[in-house]
Amino acid sequence: MIGVDEAQALCLDLVTPTDALDVVPLVAAHTRVMRRAPRAFRAQPPFASAAMDGYAVRDAEVAVGASFEVVGEAAAGHGWDGTLSPGQALRIFTGAPVPAGADHVVIQEDVLREGGRITLQPNLGSGPNVRPAGADFPADFELEAPRRLSPSDLALLAAMNIPEVIVARRPRVALLATGDELVLPGQTPGRDQIIASNVFALKAMVDAAGGEAIILPIAPDREDALAAAMAEMLKADIAVTIGGASVGDHDLVGRVGERLGLERAFYKLAMRPGKPLIAGSLGAVPYLGLPGNPVSAIVTGHLFLVPMVKRWLGLEDVQPKRVSARLAQDVGPTGPRTHFMRARLDGDSVTPYARQDSSLLSVLSDANALLERPLGDRPRKAGEMVPVLPL
Ligand SMILES: Nc1nc2c(c(=O)[nH]1)N[C@H]1C(S)=C(S)[C@@H](COP(=O)(O)OP(=O)(O)OC[C@H]3O[C@@H](n4cnc5c(N)ncnc54)[C@H](O)[C@@H]3O)O[C@H]1N2
Numbered sequence: 546m547i548g549v550d551e552a553q554a555l556c557l558d559l560v561t562p563t564d565a566l567d568v569v570p571l572v573a574a575h576t577r578v579m580r581r582a583p584r585a586f587r588a589q590p591p592f593a594s595a596a597m598d599g600y601a602v603r604d605a606e607v608a609v610g611a612s613f614e615v616v617g618e619a620a621a622g623h624g625w626d627g628t629l630s631p632g633q634a635l636r637i638f639t640g641a642p643v644p645a646g647a648d649h650v651v652i653q654e655d656v657l658r659e660g661g662r663i664t665l666q667p668n669l670g671s672g673p674n675v676r677p678a679g680a681d682f683p684a685d686f687e688l689e690a691p692r693r694l695s696p697s698d699l700a701l702l703a704a705m706n707i708p709e710v711i712v713a714r715r716p717r718v719a720l721l722a723t724g725d726e727l728v729l730p731g732q733t734p735g736r737d738q739i740i741a742s743n744v745f746a747l748k749a750m751v752d753a754a755g756g757e758a759i760i761l762p763i764a765p766d767r768e769d770a771l772a773a774a775m776a777e778m779l780k781a782d783i784a785v786t787i788g789g790a791s792v793g794d795h796d797l798v799g800r801v802g803e804r805l806g807l808e809r810a811f812y813k814l815a816m817r818p819g820k821p822l823i824a825g826s827l828g829a830v831p832y833l834g835l836p837g838n839p840v841s842a843i844v845t846g847h848l849f850l851v852p853m854v855k856r857w858l859g860l861e862d863v864q865p866k867r868v869s870a871r872l873a874q875d876v877g878p879t880g881p882r883t884h885f886m887r888a889r890l891d892g893d894s895v896t897p898y899a900r901q902d903s904s905l906l907s908v909l910s911d912a913n914a915l916l917e918r919p920l921g922d923r924p925r926k927a928g929e930m931v932p933v934l935p936l
């Protein structure tokens with residue numbers, strides 16, 4: 546069986562970053578992946594501007610007791626066109642262009658004004674209270690791409706006078722739950738049935754990663770019906786089945802996939818939970834066959850599906866973040882599979898849950914991290930540093 550790192554690399558290899566692009570206005574661009582680096586063509590601020598309300602003067606003339614004649618006024622949006630001469634001051638407000646000849650704004654609290662003159666007072670601050678032109682960004686500034694646009698990115702793009710951005714289209718990710726035992730929430734389950742659950746977590750994860758998950762009708766454990774349902778996924782950008790991946794008589798996904806031209810990249814990996822994962826191409830569509838156990842499906846979704854969505858969008862840094870944390874308690878040795886233990890991360894202290902069965906959604910919901918225990922690892926003591934994946 547292959548290891549987790551190799552499996553992650555093979556899954557990414559299945560995906561080509563899309564060249565399907567959308568042009569969207571800034572108001573619709575939050576979390577979209579910007580693919581072209583836009584250029585500002587205008588510095589910010591575009592002129593030296595006052596950082597405080599007060600009086601613009603020459604820095605060389607600033608001294609306690611110095612006195613100036615006030616010759617005019619500048620406010621934000623309303624500059625003053627002249628040039629200050631020695632001995633002159635300009636009344637100025639925050640955001641106004643600093644006039645030629647001035648390079649210091651004395652704040653009004655440091656000034657005594659009498660009629661048309663000001664005198665600088667003993668508590669004089671140091672200044673200069675002037676924001677140079679281009680202090681935020683220069684005229685040739687480019688915002689690096691690809692990037693997933695944050696709220697601050699949107700403000701920066703607006704300041705650059707960019708009203709719309711070129712972003713990757715969202716990948717359509719088809720999610721197909723399989724199994725005769727499943728019904729949707731709100732339906733009435735039969736005596737031997739349970740509620741399909743993990744598809745809702747996977748949809749939320751895909752959507753949050755920048756994709757557009759489509760939940761297909763549940764497919765039964767019959768070859769022809771499953772083949773028809775899986776054929777629907779050939780229209781998607783990424784295809785995902787859930788369940789039926791293991792070795793049981795009713796685990797049909799691999800076999801049916803092959804009828805539809807599935808080329809496997811791998812089947813099974815040394816990971817707990819998630820061993821019976823299938824990865825490959827279904828026709829031309831990147832495909833994952835996730836195991837059905839809810840925790841297995843969600844953990845493999847986190848480690849393999851979400852990075853595939855991000856790669857499709859054109860992002861480079863796609864793997865889940867790992868941090869280092871201190872074990873809060875002793876843990877035993879691991880077996881032949883890397884164990885992603887459901888855990889609680891508090892500050893830099895990590896505690897695995899006692900119950901680790903891959904059916905336990907209540908434990909996963911309480912968890913906020915996965916404690917990664919490499920395969921064949923020795924017992925570890927409380928206080929040792931270990932890798933952790935925040936959820
Ligand atoms: N003899 C062996 N049996 C099993 C092995 C093995 O190696 N040899 N592997 C086990 C492991 S590990 C896993 S994980 C499961 C995965 O099996 P499948 O992918 O075939 O999943 P199913 O059998 O369809 O379902 C497993 C379990 O999860 C429930 N399920 C399925 N889909 C959903 C859903 N959408 N929402 C909620 N719950 C779901 C299903 O009812 C089963 O209880 O196989 C082990 N067996």
Ligand code: MOO
Nearest residue numbers: 818819820841903
């Ligand atoms: O690998 Mo299974 O996912 O342990 O339950």
